[in-house]
Amino acid sequence: MRLKEGKELAKALRNVSDLIPIPFLSAFVNVGIRVLEACQEASAIEENVKDLQERIYNLVLVVVNSTIHEKTCPELCERIETLHCVLADILADLTKIKNRRKILLAFFRDLNKERVDKCVGRLNEALEKFQLASQLRTELRVEDVLVKLNSALLPQLDRIEAAMDKFSQPHNSPYPREEMPLPHRIFCGREYLVNEITSLLATESTSRVCITGVGGMGKPSVGLAVVESAIKKNIFLEKHVFWLRITAESYDTLGPLVAELDASKQRRLLLLDNFETPWLSGEDQTKVFQILVRLAKLPHIALLVTMTSGFTPQDIEWQHRPLAPLDPPAARDAFKRKYRDAAGGHELIADGPELDDLLASIGYIPLAITLIAASGGCLGISPDDLLRDWREEGTGMMSGNQTRSMDDTIRLSMERGVVRSNPEALELLAILSLLPAGTTGNNLDWWAPKLAASRRHGAVKTLRTAALIELQGNGRFATSRVFVRPTIQSYMAHQDRISTDVRNQVHDACYNFVLRHKSIPDDHKFKADLEALASEEINIQGLLMEIPVNALRPNAVDALIAFSLYQSWTKPSTVVASHALEVARAILDDPHVSDGKAAARRVAEAHHALGKSLLGLDQYEDACTHFEEAIARFKALPGGADLHSAGEASMDLLDTWMYIGTKSSSELESLAQEAQARLSYDETDKYHVARGLLAFGGFLRWSNCLNEALDPLSRAKTMFDDLRCPASTAECLYHMARSCAFYGGYAKALPIIKGAVEKADESGQVGLITKTLRVSAGYLILLRSYAEASAILTRFLSLSQTMGSPLAIAQGLELSAYYSGAIMDLPGARVAYQGAQMQFAKIKSTWLGSDGVDRCLDNLRMLESVTEMDEIIFSELMTPVPWDQRRDSRKSGNASTRSASATAIHTPDATREKRM
Template sequence: MAGCFLWPRRRVTSKAKNRIEVHVVDASSLSDGENLRMPTTAMYSISGGKALAEAIEGVADLVPLPFLSTFVRMAIKVLEACEETTAIEENLEDLQSRVYNLMLVVVDTVPINKKTSLELQDKISKLQAILDNILADVRKIKEQRKWLLFFFRDLNKERVGRCVDRLDGALQQFNARLSPGRESASQLTRIEDAVNRTTRPHNAPSAHTRQDMPPLARKLYGRESLINEIATLLASEDTSRVCITGAGGMGKTSVALAVVDSPAIKNAFPKEFIFWVPCVEAKSSDLLRRILYAQLRVTAETYDSLETLIAELDVTKQRRLILLDNFETPWLRLSVEEQSKVADILLCLAKLSHIALLVTMTSGFTPDGIEWEHRPLSPLDSEAASAAFKSRYRDAARGHELVVDGPQLEDFLTSIGRIPLAITLAATSGGHLRASPSDLLQDWSRSGTGMMSEKETAGMNRTIRLSLDNSSVKANPEALKLLAILSLLPAGTTGSNLDLWAATLDPPSGAAETLLAAALIEQGEGSFGTARIFVHPTIQSYMLHHGHLSLEIRNAVYDACYSFILDHKSTPDDRKFKSDLKALAVEEINIQGLLMETDVRNPRPKAIDALIAFALYQASTKPSTVVASHALKVAQTAHDTSHCEAARQLAEAHHCLGKTHLKLQRFEEASVHLEKARAQFKSLPGGADRTRSGECSLELLDAWMFSRTKDSNDMQSLAEEARTNLAHDTNDKYNTARGLHIYSSFLWWSNSPDEEVLLPLLSAKALFEELDCLASSAECLYLLARTCAGSAVDKAEQSGGLDILGRSLSYTVRCLIHLRCYEEVMGVITRLLPLEQAFGAPGGMAQAVELLGYTCVAIFDLAGARRAYDGALLHFSKMQPGVMSKEDVERCSLNLTKLQGRTMIDEDCFHTLAKPDPLD
């Protein structure tokens, strides 16, 4: 029987490739019948592992005989166990070869469409039993620890050798022979087809040039968790439809390639079942089909449909991964009709549940009918961007490190949007030149992407041009206009405010949808109306330096900005002031950026008025002299060139800058500009504006009172001038009330009798309340509270009643705390504490000391605060049970606990304290 089947000689294989290749003896030495039954080397060359198992399982399914399928699956288990046990590789490969050939011979021996004899079935069952025993031996070897394998290597070799001997003996008894004929040849052909389909996936030549998958990029900073997340999604059939989106240069392909190279993907998909499909040249549905056939290595008689390709993919359920890279080309840059055909192609692939799809594209507008897992790429965070820049810089500088770090590098990376491609190109260029971050930032501000060498610039610009060349963008002129408009807004805008900046577009939301699809703009979190719509800095730079921002569009944006500011110009006494502040705050960064671009020598109409109005808005919120100083510079130049209305605008600009300095408590600078404004309003070409001059006098008086640089006579004169000028028009109740209020403030400041202070103050309050002026009414009440509190204390002191004096002082302290006049509080408390101590009531003393503790925290006196709260707790403890407030003790204890262990007090600490009762 040995002559019926000769064992193949073993071929030492490369462990890296993990292949088992069967060699048979020269067929010329066999009989004709043996020639028909011997498998050839070409026919049965097969990759190991999972591919082998799938191929043989497919073969077993060709012959629907249960006993044969059971035998084949047992043989597979032995082969897989051998694959997993590599410590004594040489003997196991010998065993694998024998089991593999035994399997093929048995399958070849069983006739098709004929009744199988009981004798043959029995022999196959005996072979299966032997394989079962061999499997047990191999598993015992596998389960041994490594050191046992090392010390008992020879013993294990003997065990494998006995397995081989058992197979030899079994084969000598397996003497079933099949008569040579067409049926055997047919069966072997079917076996060959099944093996080829499963072990060499789509390995046919193609009419379209096949491209290799790009090499894996260098380390990707800041993307590690995202890569692992996507790999996990693809490994599961439930979430194996993933779309990576992002603007050009965000690193979509690099992330996708890193996903493919991740351990999770390698475990789920054999290397030969991962396919890269470059879609950047797929400018029609027909080209996309041809590229798919080429990259998946499938040939067909016609490429007009996907039938052959889908059938090839569906031959077995072996999982495959298809990476469709740069899918925006066939999806977003084609006509509606072609786009529909592309969607059909993708849907056909998606219907195969064992096919995982990974798509990269610039837009998240993916074809319907597929449940996608969208993973948009954002710019790198600060830490990752810095690490990526330094690494690339070091390589380009041939090992030299970036010398300057910190804020300068952060500023530069922020200016280029922390976009991976921009970081790579800028770092490469900077490394070649050994440039510092500040040098790079200057170059970026001056020339944008032109700061890079020609080769690198082409790379950055090409990604942007590809998006601009999108057919839907080119077919929509309004989309390009909106892109230009948004490129002028450094902070982007909300969807609801697109009408503000792009009023001529009808509607701007349609153009925005086109740009979002092309990834030329981004949408932040939230709904379209409230989310920020913005352009990345690299695209903004490209639009700026490549002639896409026409003078017409620029002027339209400037005019929209000026109109928006002036439409929301109001004072704190206007009912719409609060809503105006909110509206301006949403666009504050854009407005300031556009206003600072105002041409000093040739400002557009309304530009100076808008500059002044916006600077006054900032004075009411976050005072800054930047815009106010620019307003003065533009107004001064206009005045010097005899610009119409220039004299008034110059006076307004001086007033605006003076008021801003006053808010910043720069009293000397405030006085200079307010005095100039006051003088210019008095000498306007068309006649003096007494009201505006009176307003300047009002604020100048504030600056003098705070700085204490003028004598009382000068201040008295200025106060009377301010009241007179503001009240010169008896029909103007509002400004009459303002004159009365500022005069009352001066009287209070100069320690005039309370009756003199209260008389004009109450008149001003009544007028403001009649006019429903909330802010000015509040100011009157503020001054009234301070005046009345002081008056109450004076009268109580004159009366000699200690009880009423103590209560007056206590409530004065509380009023001053409400007004945040903490320095004044300390003066009143020094009068209150001795009085409470002399009075002898522990409750009054406890409350007074608690007020002292709270005030000490407000002025950052940590030691004083601790002593005061300790004292307050002591005095609260002296009160009789039932009288002492549990809440008072808990409040003081809580505040004292917050102060323990601290070395200093700051604003945050102060705001966490519980306020004394009844201040809450």
């Protein structure tokens, strides 16, 4: 018997069956192999199966031997197909035998023997019709047949390889076809994507995969990793994977390649790497596209295409996988591995926040990470040093070998034929390179006003095709974000690719954009202006910080001041505000400035704007200095004082002194009266008259003159309602609610403070929204409306984090701790009090901060001694400001009233909390 030889024949034929040059014979051999394997597995009635196996072994051997070198005719094809059907039926019977449970085989032995006998009978009948009896009696050795088989197939394999060679390089190329490079040894953050693409290639219906992305994103690395994975998982044999370079010139050689690939049905994988070269730079894109289409029509050929582009070639059902930057953890891992490799095994020591800053600045782009880490490792320098070099040299510091320079990668993308043929595209690329956060499709009207909409859309498409820009969004161009990666921005900046005219155009567009959206919280368009400025905030801040002290362009300093005020209302920062003051002072000191009054006004406005940001950051003493300076300068303007502006600065100074808490009531009352007088000097200006009433009414409420406070506050609210001023109306309601709640009237105060929240939301002023939400949440807790309080607390905490004020965050956490105590959540209360205490400690130099630290520590000490929260323990908690806490509690925390539900009796010098 030839069981061993049958195994050898099956193994040998399986390796080459799909390469047999006669398609129907290949199918016949495949089913024959499967029957031989089934015979070996169906061992329940071994002798009978062995006889069947012997006959099929001889049949396959003789059929292959008799046809491999001969011309085939229709009659031979028909007879082989008949045998194919008989073998398929036999395979089905053997499968039924194999699938029976072992315990039942003994009971079905006779049935199985009968089934095998019938298989032999059907086979004999088919052989007689095939008229091969004489050949079957001839003894053949498997080695002899395989020699003949290989002699027939090797030329075809050689032809495929030759076709690949010829197809993969241009005519008259002096260089041989490159071997497929090895995958990178350092490969991080792409494992999931590699596994996903490998799975796609394993299935014929999804085996057209295109990986796109900007230069340096690691597309070849992913492609090679996919190939390695597919080979390891036995999806493709290594010899059936090809790495091709397609060019337009190689179109003429495509015919033989397609013919050879089509003749062989063995699955193959073609990796078309850097496909953008022929696709975007070739003279005849149509021919290149036809190459892809013809290859895609071969169902057994899997295509993996990588290209520096934002689009896939059309008319093919691609599985498109755009390649994104690495996520921060993977980027850190890749950097540290490459650094260690370049440093001869020495680890990177400084891998804290400075490394995160470096990786963020280069956009987490794999090639940039690899090159900059290699540079750092070779020189043994820190991420801080590398970041400084990056800012000074840009992509020029990222050089590897000739093919891995970041500059060369970007330059090749910019020199694609599709880009060079569109001058508007290069202009738009320069404009976008000056916008670090990109912009929306709608806002391109601002940044590129000289490009008509139709030409602008064409330029966007060209740059996307070349992967020099990217879009992020919901698919609608108007609201999607158009942006350039940091490496391309750096290349454009350091390679003098941005003209002076373009720079001036972008700066002018920035100033005009800011001034177009300049408004105050009581303007009806304030909320929309905030949203517009927020959409371009990073770009605006970057461009404004480039404004030189000298050689100013029109509107530059006005834009600086306007943007400083915007930030004071959203997320306070002193960076732009300080620069605005520096530039304004330089203009005032310039002897060549003709309009001295305008220059002096700008200095006063810059002081006021900087003071508002300092106040928002709880830097009270510094804020007072700038408010006082602003008041003095507004009063001393050449040609006459601006009392309204001086009055607004006085209101902010009054607030700041109330936060500090060191001035007496009489001193603050004098300042409040001055603020009201300045704001109300023109009785016909209803808005500023109402602002004066609000200033004085707020002071009266702070000093606990509650009955006196309600009159000016109510009058101011009526005027603001008539003028439709949501922000100031919200401030009036805030103080009125606080007055009503002072003696425990929380139920009466709640609808008033809810009205304040509604008006604050209508305005959009973040700081105003946070302080009304905080008080609203507090009243809801005291009224035991815990579900509603929880929702408001969540929103308040989020907004206070956005504002960045330590006091706001501390007050939010303390309120959360008190809420946790109210719902008997002991662990939650402990954690929140700890967080609040840490935030209060940041402003411990103020009485608000020191009182907050003392309250939180006092409450924590009490909670540490208990194992379970109850109503008695909750009633002993010191309540957050502003409830029931006297001003002198900062001297002795235990002097504070401890019951949240108790009626508070306050002196005129009661607590001064931040007017949030």
